[in-house]
Amino acid sequence: MKLFDVYPLFDLNFVKAEGSYLWNDKNEKYLDLYGGHAVISIGHSHPTYVQRVTEQLHNIGFYSNSVKIPIQEEVAQKLGKISGYEDYSLFMCNSGAEANENAIKLASFHTQKKKNICFIKAFHGRTAAAVAATDNKSIIAPTNESDNFIFVPFNNTTALEEAFKNHEISSVIIEGIQGVGGVQIPEPSFLEKIRSLCDEHEAVFICDEIQSGYGRTGKFFAHQHASVKADIITIAKGMGNGFPVGGVLISPKFQAKHGLLGTTFGGNYLACAASLAVLETIEKENLLQNATDLGDYLYEALIDDPLIHEIRYQGLMFGIELKVPCAPLRNKLLSEFNMLTGNASCPKTLRILPALNITKTELDAFIEAFKILSKSNL
Numbered sequence: 001m002k003l004f005d006v007y008p009l010f011d012l013n014f015v016k017a018e019g020s021y022l023w024n025d026k027n028e029k030y031l032d033l034y035g036g037h038a039v040i041s042i043g044h045s046h047p048t049y050v051q052r053v054t055e056q057l058h059n060i061g062f063y064s065n066s067v068k069i070p071i072q073e074e075v076a077q078k079l080g081k082i083s084g085y086e087d088y089s090l091f092m093c094n095s096g097a098e099a100n101e102n103a104i105k106l107a108s109f110h111t112q113k114k115k116n117i118c119f120i121k122a123f124h125g126r127t128a129a130a131v132a133a134t135d136n137k138s139i140i141a142p143t144n145e146s147d148n149f150i151f152v153p154f155n156n157t158t159a160l161e162e163a164f165k166n167h168e169i170s171s172v173i174i175e176g177i178q179g180v181g182g183v184q185i186p187e188p189s190f191l192e193k194i195r196s197l198c199d200e201h202e203a204v205f206i207c208d209e210i211q212s213g214y215g216r217t218g219k220f221f222a223h224q225h226a227s228v229k230a231d232i233i234t235i236a237k238g239m240g241n242g243f244p245v246g247g248v249l250i251s252p253k254f255q256a257k258h259g260l261l262g263t264t265f266g267g268n269y270l271a272c273a274a275s276l277a278v279l280e281t282i283e284k285e286n287l288l289q290n291a292t293d294l295g296d297y298l299y300e301a302l303i304d305d306p307l308i309h310e311i312r313y314q315g316l317m318f319g320i321e322l323k324v325p326c327a328p329l330r331n332k333l334l335s336e337f338n339m340l341t342g343n344a345s346c347p348k349t350l351r352i353l354p355a356l357n358i359t360k361t362e363l364d365a366f367i368e369a370f371k372i373l374s375k376s377n378l
């Protein structure tokens with residue numbers, strides 16, 4: 001059997017990783033500025049993570065959600081405390097798409113309505129409802145096409161009001177910061193408008209914090225830079241530092257009922273051990289502060305570079321929009337400097353999403369490489 005060939009691949013085979021570095025099978029060292037799509041939150045092979053997951057594996061790895069799994073409650077309690085959403089409940093699942101799928105479904109169970117507002121350039125995943133809320137026609141199969149999803153321009157209050165006027169809305173789903181769309185940051189006033197329109201029309205405000213959450217922007221959730229609370233928040237990626245885990249944070253206004261949501265693997269012991277390791281490390285190493293400080297440092301170091309058109313950032317979530325397409329720069333960062341970076345749906349935007357405990361010295365290496373390449377004829 002061969003692999004179903006859906007991923008364009010770099011010719012790289014990593015065999016070891018530690019902190020913000022990876023080594024390939026030729027023992028060549030790479031600096032990770034992208035964390036495998038924002039997944040590596042506390043650094044590769046963090047000792048707390050390795051110890052927690054290993055210990056858990058020696059005790060018990062899996063039983064289904066038909067028995068008590070107290071470590072799930074430990075995760076919920078710690079997550080509630082660190083995120084400021086202590087009165088919310090947690091439903092654990094396995095990925096970002098699954099978290100959004102459940103969020104949209106839960107909203108609709110609650111409101112008994114069908115239509116959802118989503119945004120131009122949004123990315124919410126590849127399962128049925130999540131992909132229907134995603135602004136990329138090429139990944140929506142005919143069976144997933146749905147007129148239950150209404151696309152509205154990002155940060156456009158008038159269009160949002162129009163959509164509410166013209167449809168019975170069940171939910172509004174918005175990323176804390178659009179990631180795949182090129183690090184597009186919602187205006188605080190736009191998030192406040194979503195909140196007030198949802199309240200007025202008895203709709204559910206879903207904030208997808210799958211990429212922008214878990215301290216990436218210097219607050220636990222990106223939407224906390226504005227003074228709003230969402231009704232449902234979805235999480236994944238940085239939550240498990242590479243262990244597949246996702247979750248849905250649910251406001252007390254939603255009524256749980258046995259059988260309403262469910263999953264076989266969601267909330268398994270190993271995923272919980274990984275999640276606890278991440279939360280403990282974020283707290284112990286003060287990583288929200290590191291994200292804020294080093295984000296500002298990177299911005300200041302790059303903002304005057306003549307190759308750059310604009311930098312959109314919050315904490316360590318960076319969209320560096322160049323004046324030219326970013327592919328040649330990305331390729332040279334990789335081939336000449338052994339540095340991994342990301343792209344976005346807009347071809348001129350370079351995405352930088354490093355581990356939250358990346359150091360100044362590691363960022364300096366990237367800044368130096370960027371400046372050398374910017375001066376060269378790309």
Ligand SMILES: Cc1ncc(COP(=O)(O)O)c(C=O)c1O
Nearest residue numbers: 095096097123124125179210211
């Ligand atoms: C904002 C956002 N939501 C949802 C997803 C989907 O997550 P997953 O790939 O874990 O299904 C992604 C993945 O890139 C994402 O960036």
